Amino acid sequence: MGLLVLLLSALAGATLLSTFTLALTEDGKTLLEIKGALNDSRSFLRNWKASDDNPCNWTGISCHPHDQRVSSINLPYMQLGGIISPSIGKLSRLQRLALHQNSLHGSIPTELTYCTELKALYLRANYLQGIIPPEIGNLSHLTILDLSSNSLKGSIPPSIGRLTHLRFLNLSTNFLSGEIPNFGMLVTFGKKSFIGNLDLCGHQIQKPCLSSLGFPAELPHAEANEAPVPTKRVPHYLNGVLIGAMSAMGLVLMLLLVFLWVCLLSRKERVAKKYTEVKKQVGRDPGIKLITFQGDLPYSSSEIIEKLESLDEEDVVGSGGFGTVYKMVMNDYSTFAVKRIDRSCEGSDKIFERELEILGSIKHINLVNLRGYCRLTNVKLLIYDYVALGSLDHFLHENEQEHLNWNARLRTALGSARGLAYLHHDCCPRIVHRDIKSSNILLDEDLEPHVSDFGLSELLVDEDAHVTTVVAGTFGYLAPEYLQSGQATEKSDVYSYGVLLLELVTGKRPNDPSFVKKGLNIVGWMNTLVRERRLEDIVDKRCTDADVGTVEVVLDIASRCTNANPDARPSMSEVLQILEEEVMSPCPSEFSESHSDRL
Numbered sequence: 077m078g079l080l081v082l083l084l085s086a087l088a089g090a091t092l093l094s095t096f097t098l099a100l101t102e103d104g105k106t107l108l109e110i111k112g113a114l115n116d117s118r119s120f121l122r123n124w125k126a127s128d129d130n131p132c133n134w135t136g137i138s139c140h141p142h143d144q145r146v147s148s149i150n151l152p153y154m155q156l157g158g159i160i161s162p163s164i165g166k167l168s169r170l171q172r173l174a175l176h177q178n179s180l181h182g183s184i185p186t187e188l189t190y191c192t193e194l195k196a197l198y199l200r201a202n203y204l205q206g207i208i209p210p211e212i213g214n215l216s217h218l219t220i221l222d223l224s225s226n227s228l229k230g231s232i233p234p235s236i237g238r239l240t241h242l243r244f245l246n247l248s249t250n251f252l253s254g255e256i257p258n259f260g261m262l263v264t265f266g267k268k269s270f271i272g273n274l275d276l277c278g279h280q281i282q283k284p285c286l287s288s289l290g291f292p293a294e295l296p297h298a299e300a301n302e303a304p305v306p307t308k309r310v311p312h313y314l315n316g317v318l319i320g321a322m323s324a325m326g327l328v329l330m331l332l333l334v335f336l337w338v339c340l341l342s343r344k345e346r347v348a349k350k351y352t353e354v355k356k357q358v359g360r361d362p363g364i365k366l367i368t369f370q371g372d373l374p375y376s377s378s379e380i381i382e383k384l385e386s387l388d389e390e391d392v393v394g395s396g397g398f399g400t401v402y403k404m405v406m407n408d409y410s411t412f413a414v415k416r417i418d419r420s421c422e423g424s425d426k427i428f429e430r431e432l433e434i435l436g437s438i439k440h441i442n443l444v445n446l447r448g449y450c451r452l453t454n455v456k457l458l459i460y461d462y463v464a465l466g467s468l469d470h471f472l473h474e475n476e477q478e479h480l481n482w483n484a485r486l487r488t489a490l491g492s493a494r495g496l497a498y499l500h501h502d503c504c505p506r507i508v509h510r511d512i513k514s515s516n517i518l519l520d521e522d523l524e525p526h527v528s529d530f531g532l533s534e535l536l537v538d539e540d541a542h543v544t545t546v547v548a549g550t551f552g553y554l555a556p557e558y559l560q561s562g563q564a565t566e567k568s569d570v571y572s573y574g575v576l577l578l579e580l581v582t583g584k585r586p587n588d589p590s591f592v593k594k595g596l597n598i599v600g601w602m603n604t605l606v607r608e609r610r611l612e613d614i615v616d617k618r619c620t621d622a623d624v625g626t627v628e629v630v631l632d633i634a635s636r637c638t639n640a641n642p643d644a645r646p647s648m649s650e651v652l653q654i655l656e657e658e659v660m661s662p663c664p665s666e667f668s669e670s671h672s673d674r675l
């Protein structure tokens with residue numbers, strides 16, 4: 077009997093104890109320990125409370141959907157002081173740690189390397205001291221490592237070279253010294269990842285490692301024994317370096333020649349292909365000409381021309397930068413968009429047609445497909461695939477019934493980046509769009525974005541192009557250097573893309589009266605609000621599904637794209653990489669689910 081009572085009371089005690097300990101998850105407690113080591117003078121973390129069940133609703137925290145473990149800590153621009161607590165190592169499922177632009181000091185805790193799933197580590201712009209822990213090379217999923225603008229000392233641990241997924245590395249503006257290890261992934265990063273350090277040398281920054289006497293010197297690595305894979309050592313003699321540099325230059329020259337040759341060849345090939353692709357040229361009237369491109373139009377020329385000739389006011393669906401757009405429905409109900417070009421074209425008709433041929437050969441899911449070209453006496457018509465939902469501009473700003481939720485906007489950002497990166501990096505010759513804006517992004521039934529009007533600005537001249545684009549409202553999208561010089565580059569496209577991202581986040585046009593009144597454009601306005609950490613004022617109120625993590629990533633990319641200095645902007649492929657890593661990978665399932673109930 078006594079035993080039973082004892083047993084019962086022990087059980088009661090145990091359940092009592094467990095209800096207490098269940099109050100907050102282990103991850104929640106860990107976060108409170110981390111908070112304890114921070115100086116949150118502005119009380120941004122006031123909703124981090126021990127009385128909650130789990131920390132998933134706390135400022136800056138996101139969790140894995142199934143087990144409620146912490147997946148991401150996003151606390152940039154929070155004016156946090158103090159140190160990063162070693163307790164962080166207990167968050168074993170952490171994938172993203174963003175503490176950039178704070179006032180943290182102390183060192184980077186080696187315990188951080190127990191967060192074995194970590195993919196992105198942003199500690200930029202703090203006052204972190206000490207060395208870069210060599211154990212960081214054990215974070216095998218790391219894709220983004222930004223430790224720039226701190227007070228880190230010592231040499232760069234070779235173990236970083238083992239991070240095979242690393243796509244972005246920035247160790248700039250610290251006090252690092254010694255030779256940059258010529259090993260593994262570290263070989264793939266250039267000057268921009270290492271600038272502004274105390275005394276670094278090595279291939280990556282084109283600075284040979286020499287002693288003060290001009291002799292090659294072996295500079296000690298912090299824990300050089302770290303490198304587990306035998307590294308290929310560069311000969312430590314000036315001769316070796318010179319020969320190395322010369323042969324590298326030779327190699328680069330050869331690669332360049334091969335590249336040029338391939339470029340020329342594929343262009344030639346395309347021109348040659350033209351004659352096979354020009355399937356339908358009708359001779360009924362010398363003023364009429366129809367050319368169809370790859371992908372073909374399964375109709376007779378006379379049927380197409382008849383349809384084209386019958387287009388009138390009632391078929392108008394919009395007016396783009398280059399002229400009126402019509403909707404053309406064939407007898408089998410297939411639908412196409414027809415663009416009537418109002419501008420004159422540069423050079424002869426022959427050149428115009430050849431260039432169109434190149435545009436017609438470009439196929440990508442995120443680019444609007446050009447199907448054909450038709451000249452009817454003195455009008456020029458371009459035939460495109462019809463994209464059902466119309467322009468993003470219309471959807472964001474004029475559609476009262478439906479709106480795009482945050483996941484759909486992310487999808488638009490990603491798809492547009494894919495299309496643009498294709499034009500910039502995979503087309504030969506490369507294509508600068510020159511007029512990226514929301515009215516040139518078209519959405520299909522699945523809300524997949526398609527970039528339209530690429531390649532046309534180069535083909536068509538308009539005496540008052542400068543003036544008309546400004547009047548047309550493109551103004552807010554144009555990079556400052558483009559406005560000044562009229563010279564469009566890939567980097568001016570990147571700027572416009574950055575503005576497009578801001579438009580997606582804010583739901584406001586770049587020339588919205590609310591900031592024009594204050595003498596700002598959308599970029600200046602965003603920078604002000606981000607500095608004041610007023611995220612809730614930035615994000616479109618209609619995006620109820622927006623999460624701080626991805627908003628933060630998109631704003632970060634937008635602010636880099638809209639940097640006033642074109643050289644500081646990322647390339648479209650870099651933008652795409654960051655978006656794919658940061659926005660898509662964490663929870664693709666969540667993404668496609670919300671896609672089905674997107675409106």
Ligand SMILES: *[C@@H]1O[C@H](CO)[C@@H](O)[C@H](O)[C@H]1NC(C)=O
Binds near residue numbers: 115117157
């Ligand atoms: C926290 O920061 C504030 C201002 O940033 C400072 O005045 C205060 O002394 C700091 N507190 C601690 C405990 O470091």
Ligand SMILES: *[C@@H]1O[C@H](CO)[C@@H](O)[C@H](O)[C@H]1NC(C)=O
Binds near residue numbers: 132133
């Ligand atoms: C988070 O907050 C929302 C409302 O703001 C609430 O519905 C939800 O239950 C909370 N989730 C957790 C895990 O506390």
Ligand SMILES: *[C@@H]1O[C@H](CO)[C@@H](O)[C@H](O)[C@H]1NC(C)=O
Binds near residue numbers: 210211214
């Ligand atoms: C890296 O991880 C291995 C186990 O995977 C461990 O044995 C080693 O000590 C770690 N290295 C450092 C420097 O922590």
Ligand SMILES: *[C@@H]1O[C@H](CO)[C@@H](O)[C@H](O)[C@H]1NC(C)=O
Binds near residue numbers: 224245247248
């Ligand atoms: C790294 O940061 C520095 C300083 O903030 C910047 O100038 C540099 O462009 C960055 N490098 C890369 C690769 O982004």
